[in-house]
Amino acid sequence: MSTSGWEIRLSSTKSIPYFFNVDTKQSTWEPPSEFTDEQVKTLPGAKEYWGKPNQIRASHLLVKHNESRRPSSWKEDHITRTKDQAVTILEQHQSEIDAALNKREKFGELATQHSDCSSHDRGGDLGMFTRGQMQKPFEDAAFALEVGEISDIVRTDSGVHLILRTA
Ligand SMILES: Cn1nc(-c2ccccc2)cc1C(=O)N[C@H](Cc1nc2ccccc2[nH]1)C(=O)O
Numbered sequence: 001m002s003t004s005g006w007e008i009r010l011s012s013t014k015s016i017p018y019f020f021n022v023d024t025k026q027s028t029w030e031p032p033s034e035f036t037d038e039q040v041k042t043l044p045g046a047k048e049y050w051g052k053p054n055q056i057r058a059s060h061l062l063v064k065h066n067e068s069r070r071p072s073s074w075k076e077d078h079i080t081r082t083k084d085q086a087v088t089i090l091e092q093h094q095s096e097i098d099a100a101l102n103k104r105e106k107f108g109e110l111a112t113q114h115s116d117c118s119s120h121d122r123g124g125d126l127g128m129f130t131r132g133q134m135q136k137p138f139e140d141a142a143f144a145l146e147v148g149e150i151s152d153i154v155r156t157d158s159g160v161h162l163i164l165r166t167a
Pocket residue numbers: 014060062070116117118119120122125126127134135138156158
């Protein structure tokens with residue numbers, strides 16, 4: 001598979017890298033599936049985004065509760081569920097993901113439908129981040145994951161999360 005015409009650009013709204021083909025004008029958030037990791041790293045623009053040391057990429061599914069730092073979201077103006085109720089909801093999502101054939105796909109579907117984070121419309125994708133950018137419990141859990149791995153339930157001031165490391 002030729003990588004000709006493909007490059008990595010930064011999405012203006014979400015400062016998330018995406019893949020653009022200057023010849024065909026195709027654009028995609030994920031590298032074209034036929035590209036090897038090595039080919040992705042040779043694309044124009046790759047050095048700036050994949051080259052940064054100690055940078056990872058992750059998606060998450062957040063369920064907020066009445067003690068959350070900001071107990072509202074795109075879904076509910078005023079979130080009143082308790083922390084225990086939020087954990088129970090997240091455990092139900094965790095069971096669905098565990099039972100799914102394609103866990104990454106199921107994770108993205110559930111995050112899009114149910115995450116209380118504004119990243120829900122990107123399947124929960126938070127883009128690339130380094131240590132020092134996210135709340136500590138989230139950072140420690142995300143950096144402890146292997147690429148493709150999903151965390152257990154993680155508690156932060158924002159609520160309770162499942163995290164999928166994607167890069
Ligand atoms: C840290 N972050 N990145 C995005 C984001 C990233 C890419 C595209 C759209 C939104 C949203 C947020 C964010 O703080 N969202 C908060 C909820 C939240 N709290 C978090 C704590 C840790 C990690 C992610 C988190 N998301 C909100 O919507 O109330």
